[in-house]
Amino acid sequence: MTDPVDSAPTSSQANAPAQLPTQAATENPSTTLPIREAKSAKDQGPAPSDKKPTKGKDAPAAAAPADAAAAAGGEKPLTPAELKKKAKAEKAARRAKEKLERDGGAGAAGGSAPGPGAGQPRPPATPKKDAAAGGAAQKGSRAPPPRRGSQGGAGAAVEQKKKKEDKSVAVFGHLYGQQRRTTIAGAGKEVHPAVLALGLQLRDYVVCGSSARCVATMLAFKRVVESYTTPLGTSLPRHLTTHLSHQITYLSTCRPLSISQGNAIRALKLAIAGIDPSMPESAAKATLCDFIDSFIREKITVADQVIAASAAQKIQDGDVIVTFAGSSIVKQTLLAAHKEGKQFRVSIIDSRPLFEGKNLARALANAGLDVTYSLVHGISHAIKDATKVFLGAHAMTSNGRLYSRVGTALVAMSAKERAGGVEVPVIVCCETVKFTDRVALDSIVVNEIADANELVPADVPQQVTGLPDPAAFTAPPVDPKKAKGGKPANAPTPDPVASDRGPSPSPLANWKETHNLQLLNLMYDATPAEYVDMVVTELGSLPPSAVPIVHRMSTNM
């Protein structure tokens, strides 16, 4: 993988994800190298002119570089030096485009995305370069599949041409990084299929939760190590780390890495670096696989059992346990306490949009526990008869703050500041692999912003009773399709653009086009150390102030 030929395809592949969002979202993932010619035309005119370039793009890209360039715009063949220069310029242009895209908040995930590249003032020189670079890197290029014929309504595209309103919330502006990857298209060829799959699972919250993500990542990396062969002229400890970093980069574009993932990766890299270069490859790989297995076992599996056992000791008969969202370790704790025959009630507080508590509620109820489920708006009610609060963690920071699913701080605060009652102890269950030496003073500086579209409910529950008053129907011009969908009649009238796109049950559905409306979908918040009474770890129970000491100890070992 170190041969110099590789560098060209890599760079051109890296180029693809940036272009992808601008193309139709339904595009086949196998398209790694869409060649875009005549993009200058697109820059000049509105959407209709887009059709032409797409047709051009359909031309088989596998043709010889000179041919491709000629087909694109009658360009003369370029010398390697020129190619290199152009590639550089193209990269700079891509950066600028990306930035613009981000500013525009263009969501590639939205099904009814506007025409590609609309509103992006690209330097006119770049299209040719695109073609040239593509031709030069023809190794990775394949014939792109037919593009989606119809882009969104032409009117909508024209509207998009106007300067888009900034849809990122200003205070959290620094958190809007790259859009999360939507397809595996454009992933480097070094990325292992297991990692490719994991990336999408992470992105779609199929694998969700700090520990689960950490375990899944380590298992995927185990498969990477298993199928790895050291290229000639290098040694495993030197090369495997860079090979892994390709996987890591890919994963982090799917969803920002969790603290636990980061810690696990650091441990793995340390283990790789510690391998004697003279060790035979098979032995080294076996060592690493063993390391990964024992890491998962020691840091997560067994640690969870120890934590569950010791946290269950804190549950007494007659307790009312409040928990937030769906932490697997809290689930284990409650089940362990239940198995010991303790009689207690559980009140699960959940929140949108992930509804992680639903699975927890079902699992606990199936196990025979007495479960109450409510959303976070019912917190003051739920906390009224609580005797203990159990929380899971995404991470514990060095100043003792708990960094966990957004809403955790609210639950902890409600428990601590409960009016007129005895203080309710707040217990955090957290493996030491989730400890970090970072410091969090608030939830603003470090956080993760998820796709705001998640806040737009996809399916409003079907309305069965209390159908809207027919009189109310006549007032707003709601089309019959929507009325059938059980949409409350008093909901604000969606603007005409939305009604073109079929039934949209939520008033927020077209928030991107609504002026003065920003949606914020934060993932985490930081709970102050004063609200946490106890952190149960596999090394024992600690006050939150002891987190840095234990972290230092567990990483030095």
Add this chain to the structure above:
Amino acid sequence: MATTSESTATAVAKPFDIVATYNELLRSDPDLTMPIAAIEALVLLLTHEPSSTISETLDLLAKSTAHLKKSIPNPIGLSAGTDLFQRYLITTLQRPGQLGPAGDFKAIRTHLLSNGRLFIRRAKESREKIAAFGRGFIRDGCTVLTNGGSRAVASLLQKAADEEGGPSAVRFNVIYVLSSISKDIEGPSGEPEGMETVRALRAKGVPVSTIPESAVAYALGKADMVIVGAEGVVENGGIVSRMGTYQIGILAKAIGKPFYVVAESHKFVRLYPLGQYDLPIEQHVVEFKTEEDIAHKSAQQKSVESDADRPVELPLEDSVDFTPPHLISALITDSGVLTPSAVSEELIKIWF
């Protein structure tokens, strides 16, 4: 490492009564704290019981510790000692070299025992060390409020009183809170806990005022600081101490006076109570009764004198409470003056 059956060890373990030894040690030496008495009892046990392997020794230790903890009404203090001793044994045995698992067990045993004694001697000296650390807290003209019968507090106050420059180099006053509960129960000499210290201080020329517990809030205005002892220092930096300490802590916080705790570092316990009712002690301080219940209970007491297997209840005069860490300004220990959050650090250092 060789392992033999443990059944033989338990059979031999019976003649030596660890509980009686522990109680005897506590009675014979008034200066002895509970954890140290427990360690001394365990060292005595090991000298009495011939064990030939490491696992046999550890097993014997674990069994006797469990037995001791079960038969003592308040095992918090003593568990600090037994845990520490056990931990010490294990780390010594794990250490590589002559005294490690590969070495001769006889040598290990004698080493353990001699070191155990050394440990006890050091622990006794720790009170002196604490007094040296804590002396600086008591300055000329200040008034100290204290309670209970802590020997560490007594030695600290006495040390402050007889500084180098003759009797009472530092002029300070002491407000001594005397427990009202123990008054009606005949203690060792029929007087409340702490009277001995009061007399000793008065003999040294320190003006001491004694007040009942109900007058703490009234008297705190005249005090500059509160210094209390502790039975055990728990993981989050809170203390388990004589009943009434918690309320003094709350009052001191409310009035804004510093609240210092004097405790030897061997009193640090691996325990994490979440509140008053989360202590591993059976104590019935709050008991709701009606006239009927009282009649029923007295009738029952006549019929069943004692139930062997019932957990031992703590008599009311020995009851304890838990003072949470946020009420404590600092802990004066033999390893220095610590903030409550540093306690867990110290504990981690001992345990890992």
